[in-house]
Amino acid sequence: MTPRRYVAAHAAEALARIRAELGEDAVVLGSRAVPEGVEFLASAYTDLAVETQEPPPARGLLEELRELRRLVGRQLGGLAFSQWKRRDPARVLLAGTLLQAGFSPQLARALAAHSPRGLEEGEALRWVRQVLLKNLAALGDDLPRPGGRLALVGPTGAGKTTTLAKLAAQAVARWGPGAVCMVSVDDYRVGARAQLVEYAQLLGCEFRAWDSGADWRAACAALPQGTLVLIDVPGHAQHDERIRLQHDKLAALQVMRWLVLPATLQGAVADAVVHAFGGPELAGCVLSKLDEAMLTAPALDTLLRWRLPLARLSLGQRVPEDLFPPRISWLVERALRQRVAEPHRLREDDMFLLENVS
Ligand SMILES: Nc1nc2c(ncn2[C@@H]2O[C@H](COP(=O)(O)OP(=O)(O)OP(=O)(O)O)[C@@H](O)[C@H]2O)c(=O)[nH]1
Ligand SMILES: [Mg+2]
Structure with a gap:
């Protein structure tokens, strides 16, 4: 994966060129200011060297069966997710929003499952806000007193x-x-x-x-x-x-x-x-x-x-x-406004990848 160098007057221009030449999945490896403007180093995921010298290991029947089971499991996982999405789009959207804000999948799942049915996106977020406010505890503004x-x-x-x-x-x-x-x-x-x-x-x-x-x-x-x-x-x-x-x-x-x-x-x-x-x-x-x-x-x-x-x-x-x-x-408010930055953000079509990963 040889990084390519892009120099442009503005970051937006450099990024547009990187995307056009290396694709939407291009990886920006670094950037710095240069006399001409900005310099970006970037490479494409497809540039990744994936070949190795070693021949693929011979696999036993049991291993092949395990692989088959994993594949079927993934397919079913993807199916379950798309069914859930069709049945309950508002809850899926809410869980996704919470995940992208950096909440744990456990909490995102629990909140989505408990959210009232049929809420619009804005209403669902208002509901989450209320639940979080109700469940987070705070001490008073006072300092511990002298003697403490x-x-x-x-x-x-x-x-x-x-x-x-x-x-x-x-x-x-x-x-x-x-x-x-x-x-x-x-x-x-x-x-x-x-x-x-x-x-x-x-x-x-x-x-x-x-x-x-x-x-x-x-x-x-x-x-x-x-x-x-x-x-x-x-x-x-x-x-x-x-x-x-x-x-x-x-x-x-x-x-x-x-x-x-x-x-x-x-x-x-x-x-x-x-x-x-x-x-x-x-x-x-x-x-x-x-x-x-x-x-x-x-x-x-x-x-x-x-x-x-x-x-x-x-x-x-x-x-x-x-x-x-x-x-x-x-x-x-701050937590709900923030979003996981690329490249750590999940996309919808990443969901099925997670099925059966232990
Ligand atoms: N940005 C930022 N820096 C902080 C904050 N609080 C402390 N720091 C900085 O973090 C560094 C470590 O702070 P310390 O107060 O020495 O941390 P400590 O927990 O006593 O560290 P140890 O005693 O070594 O375990 C210092 O450079 C602080 O100035 C904060 O809220 N924001
Ligand atoms: Mg200290």
Whole structure:
């Protein structure tokens, strides 16, 4: 597959030429600005080298039968889909719209199956919007009060420390610097503690550092009384065993935990992250990196499945400006407006391909 180079004054012109020469399925491999305008590298799917040197393996009867069964299954799958479409076009359209917005097939199927019969497209979407609004939970706009203890947990680089600083800034603005204490448990990465020390100094609030291996109960007893304690812990990958240790230590201190969940995660990863960090034991969820996420649906899908209440929205790096209250209606609108980008989008004639794929 040798990529071809297209230079044009405008992107639209280059794309039109690519489509005309390489077909609708052309793959754009990259683009950049050049003195003449824009340059695109593209190739056609038909350019893919599919021949190999090896002769096809001899197949046994059993294998041939299996292949035959798969083929028949696919045909029937395609038939079932077209029958469903003829019988229930509005529901099929609704399921398709939800899939293209990035909701999981499971949720798209369930919503389509439960939607009232005979709705127009616009009515069906209004119905979905209402169902999502009704099922997504949110905490209030209020911060935890002084005297409370809150830890932000989550995967590496999710935005825990940044969100903690944003929350601390809001708490200081509300109750004054004397009412807030920031704790860093991050003791094994260069610069992790320094990041929080800097924020605490800027805000003028108390700062404490705890070693991950230390007795946190004693450290907790030594904290200034009546302050809102905000605890920054290290991030871990969802399969890391240290999450359990972290969880047990925080639970023993009756620390409330909010999960910082990047909205940029794939749905399956987001599910695994919620599961690893305590699932139903989590008090809330901060959806971070919403400004980077091209789809909102995978995160909403995960919140719904886990019945995890939304605590805050994070839409950027600025402290404290980019933290927002949990506005569910805004999120739902956004999720329903967005669409999976090509080349990840399913087409109708891709449907039968999915039958019998295990
Ligand atoms: N675009 C965007 N960037 C964010 C957001 N929140 C945090 N970041 C950035 O993401 C990067 C990681 O943020 P941190 O707050 O250090 O993440 P963390 O979860 O504490 O990371 P670890 O402690 O290493 O696990 C930084 O560059 C932040 O500025 C957000 O909502 N949007
Ligand atoms: Mg951090």
